Amino acid sequence: MTFFSLGLSAPLLDAVQRLGFDTPTPIQLGAIPPALAGQDVLGCAHTGSGKTLAFALPLLQSLQASAGKLAQALVLVPTRELATQVGDTLSALAQQLPQPAKVGVVFGGVSINPQMMGLRGGTQVLVATPGRLLDLVAHNAVKLSAVQLLVLDEADRLLDLGFADDLNQVLALLPAKRQSLFFSATFAPAVQTLANTLLHNPVQVDVRPDAAPPIEITQRAIAVDTSRRTQLLRHLIQQHAWPRVLVFVATKFAAEIVADKLRKGGATAEPFHGELSQGKRTQVLADFKAERLSVVVATDVAARGLDIANLPVVVNFDLPRSANDYTHRIGRTGRAGEPGLAVSFVSAGTQAHWRLIAKRHHLEVPLESIAGFEAQEEAPPASSDPNASGNGGIKGKRPSKKDKLRALASHQST
Incomplete structure (x- = not known):
């Protein structure tokens, strides 16, 4: 299939061609048509699968007929680097359109003043990390009352990095009536709970090859x-x-x-x-x-x-x-x-x-084993603690401090 078959407008098809995108990836094939139809989308795919284009194209198409100074599309991401990458992709596509949408990118770790100045002229697409977005809202530098489309990119990472409170505050500021596109590389329970809260009858697109890394x-x-x-x-x-x-x-x-x-x-x-x-x-x-x-x-x-x-x-x-x-x-x-x-x-x-x-x-x-670098160390002895998890230190599977205290109390009482 081609991008032409997905229902994109002629200006966006031209933009895609100029930027060298030839064939849509599986996540793009699955997510773009329902997103263009105004449906909520729950997408799951590994990094490098083309998720950014999967939401950038329908986002820009939805804004082509729109105008205004308030943020109309909001993309929330977990890191500065991802914010920059997503902003660059959106800007590159938008610049090819007859009426380019203004794209703003904001994140923490840098002075807030230049970002506030950059938002003064209004922006139609705002790419942001949650904490800095709340800072800008507190400074009255951005209003979220006109957001028509919300994108959560790398949603699992947003939760991993402890943004849950900031995320909930942002969501409380958004209009209840909006389209939401939700992308994640994994569907941990917390991610699924967030998706259930955010999305209304979403189209689910899962293109993970049994959670295995890419074969390349x-x-x-x-x-x-x-x-x-x-x-x-x-x-x-x-x-x-x-x-x-x-x-x-x-x-x-x-x-x-x-x-x-x-x-x-x-x-x-x-x-x-x-x-x-x-x-x-x-x-x-x-x-x-x-x-x-x-x-x-x-x-x-x-x-x-x-x-x-x-x-x-x-x-x-x-x-x-x-x-x-x-x-x-x-x-x-x-x-x-x-x-x-x-x-x-x-x-x-x-x-x-x-x-x-x-x-x-x-x-x-x-x-x-590499010649000249053969390992000489011996593996540590297995733990004699009957309550040891034996999980190799994998995050999220270790006993909590409360679990350890309960186990100790139980052991002492026997």
Whole structure:
């Protein structure tokens, strides 16, 4: 099928063609027609599947005949990087139209004053993170009473990052009568509850291939001692002449340390984490995309919202705490049908966690050994605690503090 068959207007079809989009992806095929018909949509697809275009096209078509200074379409996203990416896509499409819609992008971590100035002329499409949007509402810089279309992008991540309270405050400010498009990579119970609250008789579009990562991504797991991971990373980069590598670590401290060690080894490397200034983060991404940097060492702030064309390799220096985040991390490579490689370092202490990640994603990835870097560490002994969960540290499955106290009290009373 083609974009022509989806019911898009002639100006938007021209815009899509000029921007080089030829064939709609499965999420676009499923979501665009009902969205154009004014129905609510509940879409589930992995990162890199084309979700942005799936809501951007019907959003812009719904606004072509509209005019006004108040925000008429609102797109809520969890991170600055995703806000920028979505805003860039909407702006690129809007600029091709006879009457371009004005697109505004706002997020925290930067001064609010320039954003307030940018909204003075009015905007028809506002892309925002929830916290900064509430700040702007409090400053009377934006009103949400005219929102006709709401989009929640990466809804599961919005909840993961603790935006639930901010999200509820935003929703309370919106008109009850509106169209809502809801996109998520997973359908955890909290996500399903939010969707049930927001949507009215939605058309459900689920194009996840049994929750497995895209088949364009080759996956490897390498056994290595914790202390030798940086040396192995340098070895692999040099041996395979990887031009660019996105490396995921667990903490901002690790991002700084690993990037520094790689620089000392001759690589052009920079850290990327939530405590960097927005200007620094923007510069790092620009340098990485322009291939002025060969390695970016990032926390999970980069696991969603980054769209880096032709990124060949992702390395899990630290395994993700959440099994779902494994998919989002490796989804930074193998995008738009391009081949990609995802490499995970597995130490003796994380083997149980790796097995659980593999089980949850139905992976059959053998644990390799690299000559000269053979693992010497031994796995820690199994816990003797009868209440241990044995989940390998996967987020959301550990006993809470209350659970542990109850178990301790029960054990002491017997």
